[in-house]
Amino acid sequence: MALKLADYKTDVHNDWCPGCGDFGIVNAIQMALAEMGIQRDKAAMFSGIGCSGKTSHYINTFGVHTLHGRVLTFAQGAKIANPDLTVVAVGGDGDGLGIGAGHFVAAGRRNVDMTYIIFDNGVYGLTKGQASPTLKLGEKTKSLPTPNTNSNVNPIGLAIASGFTFVARGYSYDVRHLKDLIIQAVKHKGLSFLDVLQPCPTYNDLNTRDWYAGTDLVDEAQKRHSRIYKLEDQGFEPVVHYNSEVEVNEKLSQALIKSLEWGNKIPTGVFYKNGLISPYTERLKDKIPNYLENPPAKQNISKNGVSNTNISKMLDSLEV
Amino acid sequence: MSSIDFTWLIGGPQGSGVESGANIFSKVCAEMGYQVFGKREFYSNIKGEHSYFTVRVANKKIHSNVNDVTLMTSFDAETLFRHYDEVMSGGGIIYDSDLEDVKTDSVRTLDAPFKKRLHDELESKNKPLTIAGVLDVARENGVSLFPVSFKSILEILSEETENPRLKGLVRMFNVIGVSLSLGLVQMPPDTLQKTIGTIFSKKPEVAKINQQTANYAYNYATAKFEAFDHSLPRTEKESKTLLVQGFQGTALGKIACGCRFQPYYPITPASDESVFLETNELLEVTDERPGSVAVIQTEDEISAMGMTIGGALTGTRSSTCTSGPGFALMTEMLGWAGMNEVPVVITNYQRSGPSTGLPTRHGQDDLLFSVHAGHGDFPKIVYASGEIEESFYDTGNCFNYADVFQVPVIHMMDKFHASSVITCKRFDPQKISINRGKLLEKVDGDYKRFEFTDDGVSPRSRLGMDNGIFWNTGDESDETGHITEDPILRVKMMDKRMSRLDLILESIPDVEQAVSFGVEEYSVISWGSTIGPVIDAIDLLKKEGISIGLVQLKLMHPFPSEHVSSLLKDAKIIIDIEANHSGQMGKMFKQNVGRDIDYFILKYSGRAMTCTEVYDSLKKIVQKKADKREVLMHGA
Numbered sequence: 001m002a003l004k005l006a007d008y009k010t011d012v013h014n015d016w017c018p019g020c021g022d023f024g025i026v027n028a029i030q031m032a033l034a035e036m037g038i039q040r041d042k043a044a045m046f047s048g049i050g051c052s053g054k055t056s057h058y059i060n061t062f063g064v065h066t067l068h069g070r071v072l073t074f075a076q077g078a079k080i081a082n083p084d085l086t087v088v089a090v091g092g093d094g095d096g097l098g099i100g101a102g103h104f105v106a107a108g109r110r111n112v113d114m115t116y117i118i119f120d121n122g123v124y125g126l127t128k129g130q131a132s133p134t135l136k137l138g139e140k141t142k143s144l145p146t147p148n149t150n151s152n153v154n155p156i157g158l159a160i161a162s163g164f165t166f167v168a169r170g171y172s173y174d175v176r177h178l179k180d181l182i183i184q185a186v187k188h189k190g191l192s193f194l195d196v197l198q199p200c201p202t203y204n205d206l207n208t209r210d211w212y213a214g215t216d217l218v219d220e221a222q223k224r225h226s227r228i229y230k231l232e233d234q235g236f237e238p239v240v241h242y243n244s245e246v247e248v249n250e251k252l253s254q255a256l257i258k259s260l261e262w263g264n265k266i267p268t269g270v271f272y273k274n275g276l277i278s279p280y281t282e283r284l285k286d287k288i289p290n291y292l293e294n295p296p297a298k299q300n301i302s303k304n305g306v307s308n309t310n311i312s313k314m315l316d317s318l319e320v
Numbered sequence: 321m322s323s324i325d326f327t328w329l330i331g332g333p334q335g336s337g338v339e340s341g342a343n344i345f346s347k348v349c350a351e352m353g354y355q356v357f358g359k360r361e362f363y364s365n366i367k368g369e370h371s372y373f374t375v376r377v378a379n380k381k382i383h384s385n386v387n388d389v390t391l392m393t394s395f396d397a398e399t400l401f402r403h404y405d406e407v408m409s410g411g412g413i414i415y416d417s418d419l420e421d422v423k424t425d426s427v428r429t430l431d432a433p434f435k436k437r438l439h440d441e442l443e444s445k446n447k448p449l450t451i452a453g454v455l456d457v458a459r460e461n462g463v464s465l466f467p468v469s470f471k472s473i474l475e476i477l478s479e480e481t482e483n484p485r486l487k488g489l490v491r492m493f494n495v496i497g498v499s500l501s502l503g504l505v506q507m508p509p510d511t512l513q514k515t516i517g518t519i520f521s522k523k524p525e526v527a528k529i530n531q532q533t534a535n536y537a538y539n540y541a542t543a544k545f546e547a548f549d550h551s552l553p554r555t556e557k558e559s560k561t562l563l564v565q566g567f568q569g570t571a572l573g574k575i576a577c578g579c580r581f582q583p584y585y586p587i588t589p590a591s592d593e594s595v596f597l598e599t600n601e602l603l604e605v606t607d608e609r610p611g612s613v614a615v616i617q618t619e620d621e622i623s624a625m626g627m628t629i630g631g632a633l634t635g636t637r638s639s640t641c642t643s644g645p646g647f648a649l650m651t652e653m654l655g656w657a658g659m660n661e662v663p664v665v666i667t668n669y670q671r672s673g674p675s676t677g678l679p680t681r682h683g684q685d686d687l688l689f690s691v692h693a694g695h696g697d698f699p700k701i702v703y704a705s706g707e708i709e710e711s712f713y714d715t716g717n718c719f720n721y722a723d724v725f726q727v728p729v730i731h732m733m734d735k736f737h738a739s740s741v742i743t744c745k746r747f748d749p750q751k752i753s754i755n756r757g758k759l760l761e762k763v764d765g766d767y768k769r770f771e772f773t774d775d776g777v778s779p780r781s782r783l784g785m786d787n788g789i790f791w792n793t794g795d796e797s798d799e800t801g802h803i804t805e806d807p808i809l810r811v812k813m814m815d816k817r818m819s820r821l822d823l824i825l826e827s828i829p830d831v832e833q834a835v836s837f838g839v840e841e842y843s844v845i846s847w848g849s850t851i852g853p854v855i856d857a858i859d860l861l862k863k864e865g866i867s868i869g870l871v872q873l874k875l876m877h878p879f880p881s882e883h884v885s886s887l888l889k890d891a892k893i894i895i896d897i898e899a900n901h902s903g904q905m906g907k908m909f910k911q912n913v914g915r916d917i918d919y920f921i922l923k924y925s926g927r928a929m930t931c932t933e934v935y936d937s938l939k940k941i942v943q944k945k946a947d948k949r950e951v952l953m954h955g956a
């Protein structure tokens with residue numbers, strides 16, 4: 001039976017602040033799941049800690065609300081043990097790029113076939129608005145006692161440098177575009193990363209919905225210009241087409257340069273896509289030939305309540 | 321045949337083949353029917369620092385090492401400086417005669433505190449601070465000396481075999497040392513040749529050159545060395561004997577009991593287990609397609625634990641293996657696993673802490689930490705294996721406990737286990753029963769992962785199971801797994817989870833909780849690898865007509881208070897023996913059983929206990945000459 005959008009929603013009370021950018025992201029994820037027709041019990045949403053951590057409770061698939069900074073570790077473990085699952089991990093920018101930055105980098109090196117979405121709002125919302133890793137140096141949001149003393153991390157650039165093979169950015173108030181990006185990310189064979197700009201209406205009074213919409217940027221003809229633009233509208237070509245150093249380096253460099261754009265023009269869309277790097281499952285298959293047909297989660301480990309693994313050869317080699 | 325109990329020691333710089341020399345010696349002895357208990361000691365270093373191996377060989381079951389060395393073989397000066405005084409009267413030292421003039425000051429790796437103690441000792445005996453000096457002391461102690469120039473053995477051999485390369489091949493020194501030793505104790509030579517052939521079976525050229533060298537050195541010893549009081553004649557071999565290293569017990573247990581996923585981060589002394597699993601990742605399964613265990617090297621122990629939990633959520637038997645510092649990093653996740661009732665097994669090969677501590681040395685320092693690991697109240701099991709043979713079967717039990725009670729299980733092992741090489745009965749995988757508890761085969765109708773049930777354990781679905789959708793959260797949750805802060809539900813959920821501790825004590829058979837070896841007026845309580853030396857020490861005392869009881873604790877948490885209390889009801893004096901500073905198990909015993917510990921025998925020098933020193937302390941206790949706290953010090 002075909003599933004409808006409503007089937008992917010739970011009846012759990014959503015306690016995000018009115019106007020929170022997170023709503024757009026959860027809607028986009030549900031729309032993407034519905035559009036792809038992924039069976040609810042074949043998908044698992046993993047989330048970190050913070051406002052975004054609650055996402056997994058609002059989506060009617062398997063939902064694993066993990067620990068601060070650690071969502072990628074749980075998600076990768078599940079995907080490696082059961083590669084048939086569709087795995088999507090979500091978390092805030094503090095979660096993924098602050099406390100969890102080490103896992104972010106390591107995940108890029110592994111390229112496990114799953115999707116990671118960062119809800120990027122520049123603040124730690126649930127602890128009342130401290131500066132998060134994407135807030136710029138010297139900026140002062142309203143709940144900061146003094147301006148931010150740290151430089152910001154560049155999520156797109158870090159993902160590219162770490163080896164993510166699909167890197168894109170969405171905007172939580174452009175839900176349809178975000179939904180399309182999520183579908184591309186989930187379908188990508190390898191680790192995909194989505195940096196989603198998501199205004200926090202309560203604590204980030206700098207990068208607000210109006211700011212992204214460019215209400216402060218008015219040209220001579222009194223016309224507003226949204227700061228957000230789409231790379232695809234400018235003919236940006238993010239895809240690595242063949243496996244040569246020149247091609248890969250060119251696509252990586254242009255993505256990195258684009259990732260540095262901020263201020264009055266903020267790119268969204270796909271920055272980089274390389275389907276030629278082997279996903280982790282393929283790397284395991286090289287070692288364990290039947291890994292995909294008989295992964296850890298599918299193996300039968302006993303017969304009549306007793307071990308069915310034959311370890312005689314290993315024991316023979318130790319016998320004297 | 322009369323009783324044979326022989327201890328051989330080989331030492332040398334790390335990277336010089338001490339370990340492979342000891343492997344050859346152990347294997348030859350085991351092949352000849354002897355029981356073997358070998359132990360490796362090494363620095364946290366790749367090359368150059370002193371490492372040594374003691375191999376105890378006997379024609380009866382042994383569980384530990386002794387203090388006295390019967391025969392030492394050394395091809396470097398440091399081994400002589402460090403161990404000359406461990407060789408017993410009537411024992412022997414085979415040494416490189418080219419080293420006699422070496423002064424202590426020219427051995428850079430002799431550390432200052434040791435050198436000072438050695439100098440004080442030699443000066444008090446008016447001996448020069450040289451190899452000749454320490455050998456003189458050994459001779460006066462009644463030790464026979466067997467000098468031989470290792471270099472000239474290579475030179476002669478090089479000429480005889482017309483192989484000029486051999487002349488400078490100092491890495492053959494280990495094989496020379498082993499072969500001289502075996503020649504001296506008249507071990508039949510054919511087994512030595514065969515063993516070298518087996519060990520180097522993949523490199524026939526290397527095997528050949530080693531066999532030639534071994535043959536020459538063996539014959540040299542039989543022809544040139546004076547008679548030695550000790551010999552190792554051929555003996556009756558028991559069938560189905562294994563020669564295993566500690567980490568292989570848990571690794572093989574994991575493979576046999578269906579662990580199919582092991583993420584880990586490298587740490588001494590735990591990594592060997594994971595490397596063994598990965599080396600043997602492809603599995604034969606009876607009447608099934610081939611299986612496999614996916615071993616994943618992660619970026620840190622936090623990730624290892626997170627991945628292990630992720631794997632367990634798919635229904636896969638999942639575990640990780642670590643040591644103190646790594647386990648410390650895992651503890652936040654341990655609480656998550658407890659909160660979400662996830663069956664995972666953490667094999668904890670303890671080493672000596674705190675912090676980096678003595679990273680390659682032994683200790684049982686992490687019992688209280690493991691019992692209390694993680695913030696908040698949640699149920700877990702802490703289980704400790706005594707001997708290596710046990711650890712194979714215990715591993716199977718740990719996975720059953722995890723599945724049946726849906727709790728994280730911490731399986732306590734240690735460095736003494738990990739770097740011991742022992743003979744034991746061939747493991748029997750048919751004795752590994754597999755009980756997955758309430759893991760569902762399929763889900764019909766409405767499903768609630770954390771449903772309240774009579775026994776406090778809910779049916780468990782797995783990620784990807786048809787109709788089995790569930791939610792997990794580190795927050796308090798309702799029966800479906802969604803967040804709640806309702807005070808009444810909170811209490812119900814907390815009670816449900818914590819009731820598991822009683823269920824565990826009721827369900828796990830008594831003999832798996834604590835083992836009695838007989839209880840006497842004086843009775844020992846002990847745990848983990850320390851059991852081995854204690855068993856041997858009690859055996860020695862028994863021969864003198866002194867009976868001492870022993871209870872081995874295995875289920876460390878939840879603590880089996882009633883069972884342990886009833887086992888020890890006839891004991892008047894309780895002696896706690898363990899390898900840490902504060903008598904951690906003794907503290908738990910007092911807290912749970914309500915009885916005081918009368919004597920502690922403790923060791924925290926980083927070296928495992930020998931049965932000799934346990935014997936000495938127990939005897940002092942029985943003779944009422946002991947301090948309340950006996951601290952053991954043996955071992956370089």
